[in-house]
Amino acid sequence: MSNNFKDEVMTAIEEVKNSLVKDKEISDKQMEILLLTSLLEEESQ
Amino acid sequence: MNAEKIETPELPQKKRMTILQLNRIGDIVQTAQMVRLLKEEHGDIEIALVARKQFANPVRFLLDGLFDDVFIIDTDEIFRNTSPLTLSGVRKKLSKFIAHVNAKPSHVSINLTFSKSSNYLHSLINSTHKVGPYYNKQAEVKIEDKWSQYLYATVMRGDMNPFNLVDLFKSIVGVKAKAKNNTEKLKTKDTILIHPFASQDRKKWKSNKWTEVIYKTLKENSEVKIHIVGANNDVEATNEILTNPILNSYKNRIVSHVGSKKMEEVFELMNDKTLFVGHDSVISHLAATKGVQSLTIALGNARVLETAPYSANNYILSPKTKCYPCFPDQECNFYQCHSDIPYQVVNFCIDKLVKGQEINEKELVSEASHFLTSSVDIFKTEFSTQGLLTLNPVISSGLNSKEAIRGFYRLGWLFNLSEIEEGADFPTLTANCQNELKTDLSGIKHAFELCEFGKKYSRYILEEISSATPSLEQIKAHSEKIDEIDGLLTIVKNTFPRLAPIVDYLIVAKGNLFGNNIVQLSESAFLTYNEGANLFSVIYDLIEKTLKEANKNIKTSTKDLR
Structure with a gap:
């Protein structure tokens, strides 16, 4: 997952x-x- | 006026229910079993399912005819196939999915998953009523219905739940249709379908033990064929079993479908001449769906009653190991529970079931030695008169305090949450259990009194508010007392851990009080403490009466000796 995308998600949160x-x-x-964030969290587990 | 007019779709004429089940395949099959009973009772309800792609697709053959709509969340498509990966791109796909689910609004949405994602998704479902957890507009988890509060407090936090998961789903949804016992005579079997795998190492035996079971089964039952099933990642373990030299002369009677058959094809393999043998896994639930008899070996964190195949006449072996059942995050390098179920006992059971016979204690003790049976419990599944799954012990032994109190809880929860009275015989208790239950009585007394105090201070708040000149100071003081009571209830729980289910339930119920003002909230708190007092009082009565009965039996047997 790109850092840009992670930054976008963090800003939204x-x-x-x-x-x-x-x-x-x-x-x-x-x-x-x-x-979306919780789905991402579960994906990474 | 520039405001954009938002079109809200109208509720369909037919009652519509949307069920969220984002958990694994086994949970989806158990949800389907509940829905089948719901459809028996209310064939006119439109039911939609929301599930994850990787768990729902393997069992689509079960879902498509049962649910009116199946909505699949495909996280691969949402996250991995969005190029370039941007927040707006991902959100667009997620919004589209939610709009698709909401195209037909539901009268009720039910969340059976209890995970963060499903709770958020539940909040976004367009439904008139929400059952099960969801996030409110303040991002707090709300659980308003009693059975979901129970599930959250008991199943998610310990091993004191006395119900099968399908029955819990039934209670949450409000299904009254009763599952029935199979009265037909047991049939002989010519095929054994073995699934010697499970999702975690702690829940499955090592290959060598399965090799022994397969070898002895084929040696003792010359007419029987064995089919082994499993997923792609089970191929290596299957090879370990099949390449063992002791099976060389039986290879023509073993067929491996591991990694080659889809779930639907495995389902098709089973018929009324098949016996399923395996650990707690989705295949045992599929077998139950088809009415195929099974012998399940429960290990590690598999909770016997909660995950038992939902049909009658199945047998379950579980270890008597002290730490069983454990929790998935508990570290264990030894797996004592794996060796507490001897393969000889499994073979004894297979031999009986293949011949269409019952497993009984007398024959078991005479044919397998007491040494082998002392570390294992054997249960047979049966539906109670209320249509709820029960486990009847095949080997009679006194219950320990956890098992005994779990049985009392079953009666208490059913009566309290559903006004169902389920009959039960007085259980036989070990001497140690009787002492422990006597100790629990004093804890129950404390907890009951605390609930009564909770009622009193909730009432004081209501009286203060309705007085001519309500004092804020007084209301605050009463409210502080209530906080103190809740703190003391937690201390009782820590001192008497077997009382945790009721205290945890009260904590969850208090976190979900009804109302938007202090009057409604105080009334709701009063009712919650009242519920707690009732529950503690029922459990106290049941323990006291059982101990009296046990005492009577001791006196009678002492008299016989004179």
């Missing part, structure tokens, strides 16, 4: 974290990012 810190509800788009 940071955005989700930030909105949670600000007590904002997470959107479906952000939920998709979380799903």
